[in-house]
Amino acid sequence: MNISVIGSGYVGMVTGIGFAELGNEVIFVDIDEKKVDTINSGKAPIFEKELDELIQRNRNKYKATKEYNIIADTDITFICVGTPSREDGSIDLTFVKSAAAEIGKVLASKDMFHAVVVKSTVIPGTTEKVIKPIIERESGKEAFKDFGLAVNPEFLREGNAVHDFFNPDRIVIGVRDKKTKEVLETLYKPFSCSKLITDIKTAEMIKYASNAFLATKISFANEIGNICKKLGIDAYEVFKGVGLDHRINPAFFRAGIGFGGSCFPKDIKALIAKAEELGVNPKILKAVIEVNEEQPLKMIELLKEHIPDLKGKRIGILGLAFKPDTDDIRESRAIPIVQKLIEEGANIIAYDPEAMDAFARMFPQIEYASSAEKVITKSDAVLIVTEWGEFNELNYKGKIVIDGRRVEKAMKEAGIYEGVCW
Structure with missing residues (x-):
């Protein structure tokens, strides 16, 4: 399968190279020219265990570029850009909105069906209420009919991200249209873990609920630990x-x-x-x-x-x-x-x-x-x-x-x- 990945940070880089290792052709799209040059030279733009070896092994299966129009040559696009916090703690969707707009412009001139999958962590409702309208406006096309839209949250641990990509506990896919569901099921066929197919908003919430629970365990352990220290x-x-x-x-x-x-x-x-x-x-x-x-x-x-x-x-x-x-x-x-x-x-x-x-x-x-x-x-x-x-x-x-x-x-x-x- 031909895959394009928007964003080459921890999630995008590991996801893209992971899919390349599984036999797919991958294109990384990033606005950072330094990252693009680094990737094309066969090196990782970040430090992540085992990532450099994986990149070297798949030099003939990927390339990186700043040009969005190249995603027209792919079957599926993963949005893996950052979603940082604003000062009030709310999510900043600047990079997600920009990626959605650029994808929409490319899809405007593409006749074939194209699946867009959100891996960036976004608040429940974002994909359908924010990303979908932007792509529709820029492409002049209708979601779930002319192009697909899904959410596929990542559960990668930095420092163990390569291992986690190939050995996931579960794969969660939030999807509405049959074509995108079939594309993602084909892409994830090599994985034998549990796979949950759900609606888009639920998939977005699963990511937040998972992280919130794990963080709660840590803070709970520290509260108990502080009492233990005194005793x-x-x-x-x-x-x-x-x-x-x-x-x-x-x-x-x-x-x-x-x-x-x-x-x-x-x-x-x-x-x-x-x-x-x-x-x-x-x-x-x-x-x-x-x-x-x-x-x-x-x-x-x-x-x-x-x-x-x-x-x-x-x-x-x-x-x-x-x-x-x-x-x-x-x-x-x-x-x-x-x-x-x-x-x-x-x-x-x-x-x-x-x-x-x-x-x-x-x-x-x-x-x-x-x-x-x-x-x-x-x-x-x-x-x-x-x-x-x-x-x-x-x-x-x-x-x-x-x-x-x-x-x-x-x-x-x-x-x-x-x-x-x-």
């Missing part, structure tokens, strides 16, 4: 017992300093904004965000128990990405931690295997080390913010360590050790 109880032992209950999946009970990234914070805030627009007060979701915003600052509180005055002290930060195996710093828990340390007058030395360039654009005033070892040797205390595997191989002997991610080696070796929830 001298290891929250991880508690959730080991909780997770043995067959009604409760043990995943996402990792108490610590909270969640970040491009999905959970943005999606929950967008769902809160939509709920309030509908006259619903989403108390639980608001609490999830409140706990998550407070949680990383627990590290500073614990640090000040051992170094009450941080002014002039050199504090090491291990990990800047929002999670390991990615270079993404969006909503990273390192951001509020560094901001607070700067307010306290501390001198900061930081290290991350992949995210330092991006972080330096936000915080050029702090020092960046060439290795994790240098952070430890040059600092008065060390804060572990991201659980990169290499941090479990370091020598923490004699150091003050405040651990937000439960690194076993630090627990065993540090001179003074404090875990956030254990």
Whole structure:
């Protein structure tokens, strides 16, 4: 099948190359010329485990371009552009609307049926009330008759996105017309997981409900973890017992300093904004965000128990990405931690295997080390913010360590050790 993918971020890049690996021809369309050139040179424009190897293996099955008109040569187009948050937490559809308009212009001169599939995370009702009218207006054609329209939410975890593409828990397809349903069923035939066919608005909501529930588990674990810390109880032992209950999946009970990234914070805030627009007060979701915003600052509180005055002290930060195996710093828990340390007058030395360039654009005033070892040797205390595997191989002997991610080696070796929830 000939596939076009609009947007070459984490979702678009992994989705497109994944389909190429399965034998399809793929065209990436992106307005960022640097990304287009990078992809065409056989490299990933982002850091994602196993992605470069996949790109190299499929060099003859894909190409990238800035020109939208090339999608006329494909059978199906996936919209994978970003949907960032506005200041009030509501969803910003600027990129989605722009993509829909460009697709509509191309479809205006295409005689054959073309399926348009939304993978970008959008609030329920967006595809039919916003995207559909734009494509219809620009193309002069009727949705579900002259062109197809569907929603196919992604459930990829950054750092494990390639694995998740090929090993999904489920595939959700929100669709109204028979032709698009058949196209997507054919495309996803190689996958043996559960496949749910539903209406478009329900598919949009499944994505938000999934992320909201997982984020709720994390904030719940942190609330319990904060109580456990006061009682001298290891929250991880508690959730080991909780997770043995067959009604409760043990995943996402990792108490610590909270969640970040491009999905959970943005999606929950967008769902809160939509709920309030509908006259619903989403108390639980608001609490999830409140706990998550407070949680990383627990590290500073614990640090000040051992170094009450941080002014002039050199504090090491291990990990800047929002999670390991990615270079993404969006909503990273390192951001509020560094901001607070700067307010306290501390001198900061930081290290991350992949995210330092991006972080330096936000915080050029702090020092960046060439290795994790240098952070430890040059600092008065060390804060572990991201659980990169290499941090479990370091020598923490004699150091003050405040651990937000439960690194076993630090627990065993540090001179003074404090875990956030254990």
